[in-house]
Amino acid sequence: MTVRITLTLIYSLLTAQLAGCMVGPDYVRPEVTIPNQFKEVKGWKQAQPRDNVLSGKWWEIFNDSRLNELEEQVAAANQSIIQAEAQYRQAQHLVQSAQSAFFPILNLTGTASRFRAASGQNVAVPGVRNLFGAAGAIAWEPDLWGSVRRQVEANTGNAQASAATLQALRLSSQATLAEDYFQLKVLDAQKAMLDELVAVYSKTLQIAKNRYSVGVAAKSDVVLAETQLESARAQAINLGVARAKLEHAIAVLIGKTPAELSLIPAPLDVQPPPIPVSLPSELLERRPDIAAAERKIAAANAQIGVAKAAYFPTLNLAATNGFQTSTLDTLFKAVSRYWALGPAGAALTLFDGGAKNAQYKQAIDGFDASVAVYRQTVLTGFQEVEDNLAALRILEEETQVQDKAVTAANLALALTINQYKAGTISYLNVMTAQTAALSNRQTAVQLQGDRLAASVLLVKALGGGWNVAMLPSPDEAGGEVKWTDYLIFPVD
Numbered sequence: 001m002t003v004r005i006t007l008t009l010i011y012s013l014l015t016a017q018l019a020g021c022m023v024g025p026d027y028v029r030p031e032v033t034i035p036n037q038f039k040e041v042k043g044w045k046q047a048q049p050r051d052n053v054l055s056g057k058w059w060e061i062f063n064d065s066r067l068n069e070l071e072e073q074v075a076a077a078n079q080s081i082i083q084a085e086a087q088y089r090q091a092q093h094l095v096q097s098a099q100s101a102f103f104p105i106l107n108l109t110g111t112a113s114r115f116r117a118a119s120g121q122n123v124a125v126p127g128v129r130n131l132f133g134a135a136g137a138i139a140w141e142p143d144l145w146g147s148v149r150r151q152v153e154a155n156t157g158n159a160q161a162s163a164a165t166l167q168a169l170r171l172s173s174q175a176t177l178a179e180d181y182f183q184l185k186v187l188d189a190q191k192a193m194l195d196e197l198v199a200v201y202s203k204t205l206q207i208a209k210n211r212y213s214v215g216v217a218a219k220s221d222v223v224l225a226e227t228q229l230e231s232a233r234a235q236a237i238n239l240g241v242a243r244a245k246l247e248h249a250i251a252v253l254i255g256k257t258p259a260e261l262s263l264i265p266a267p268l269d270v271q272p273p274p275i276p277v278s279l280p281s282e283l284l285e286r287r288p289d290i291a292a293a294e295r296k297i298a299a300a301n302a303q304i305g306v307a308k309a310a311y312f313p314t315l316n317l318a319a320t321n322g323f324q325t326s327t328l329d330t331l332f333k334a335v336s337r338y339w340a341l342g343p344a345g346a347a348l349t350l351f352d353g354g355a356k357n358a359q360y361k362q363a364i365d366g367f368d369a370s371v372a373v374y375r376q377t378v379l380t381g382f383q384e385v386e387d388n389l390a391a392l393r394i395l396e397e398e399t400q401v402q403d404k405a406v407t408a409a410n411l412a413l414a415l416t417i418n419q420y421k422a423g424t425i426s427y428l429n430v431m432t433a434q435t436a437a438l439s440n441r442q443t444a445v446q447l448q449g450d451r452l453a454a455s456v457l458l459v460k461a462l463g464g465g466w467n468v469a470m471l472p473s474p475d476e477a478g479g480e481v482k483w484t485d486y487l488i489f490p491v492d
Helices: 002-018 058-062 065-077 079-102 147-213 219-253 280-286 288-309 355-421 427-461
Strands: 105-116 128-140 314-325 337-341 345-347
Touching: 058 065, 058 147, 058 427, 065 079, 065 147, 079 147, 147 219, 147 288, 147 355, 147 427, 219 427, 280 288, 280 355, 288 355, 355 427
Parallel strands: none
Antiparallel strands: 105 128, 128 314, 314 337, 314 345
16 A cells, blocks of 8 residues: 555656656746847948858858968867866766766675674674665655746757857957968068069169269168168068967967968959958857857746755655675565655755845846847847948048059159159159158058958857857757766766
8 A cells, every 4th residue: 555655656756757847937037138230231332143141151251361371270179168168078977967867876885794782682683783784775866846847948059059159259259360371471562662662762762862863863772771771671570579479369269389381472462352241130049159048048038946945945865775684695685675655855945044035035136147248149139230331431542542642652652763763853752752652552551451350250240150050059069979978987
């Protein structure tokens, strides 16, 4: 009768657990304000219809084979990404750890003792005795109020957030590499320009010397020409410091030491490509950092349920089946067998000094904080898109004007040099014209680099081709579970 009652109780508890009785609020994604259109998208040159969605290998839109080669190495060898991958696996195993609470705990014990009763005791067998025992015990706490299920839900949300954070880090590392790479090409272009100017200044210096030797120019012209020449050489050398740092940074991003990577100078022959800009409403689905923030809200919401379940009583069930005898050869015979149902106990906390209330309110506060983080992340996402749309539009306008300035400065320089050769002006006029031409050319090169950097940052702000469908499902967030994982010892 006792066994039948116990089995009925266990069946009822299992049914209640599987029926999904869970306390705490069910998750609903918080609302955010979404504009109908990006403010800065007016006049934006959109990509062709066949290219209206960024691919996972977004850097290929720049058509730079060396950049493609470097970017491919980021995901495979970048140590920060490898660390984030390990942290995601940790989050998956936390889901498995929470799921283990659904199952009972099984224990197997074996005992052996040899003893003698104290004098004066009434024992059936006086003197020294042996006692051998073997028993199996099962203990289980039914998830009546959904505490375990809410904890699994929370850990699953955290694992999904970890997966999105991994992708956000991968995108950030890829974008940083592209920025560094294009800035390195800008420095190479500036170095090539300065080397070209050194050759021009050398010829100008020779003209000044020739004019001085025949008495039609002052010694000061020669000194000024030498000063300008050596200044250009110094500027060209100084660029090497920044270039070396960028090359070292690129090496670290692809998981190599600086000594393992050397990038030979290459011309700045890359133009900012047209980038597909989606609707603002789609940004929430395409940015991994926004997805990570949203999944953390879901996890925080589930923690409210965990805290609320602590108010309700807990029930513990146990059963033992074993053997006990004074002789080892009869240990596993039926006569030595014993069993016990229990202890079964229910526990309800009546007073804890406000600890459970504090934990419950803390969970609610954590949820509110995660909602604020999510909304701020969304706002930041819109800001980054608008910033780089504006930057690309304004920089393109500036480039068109700057190109005219370069043309005018070069023409003015040519006229000034001819006038100097003719002896109608001093060398100071030549220096002024050369300085203006150099400054305008340097600005033009830097503008091209700024446009490329803004293009990279816009791609990053748009999610780099990622979308929320790439998040692991709840089952995937729990990781792959093999039967060997249920063993009490690790099996690789």
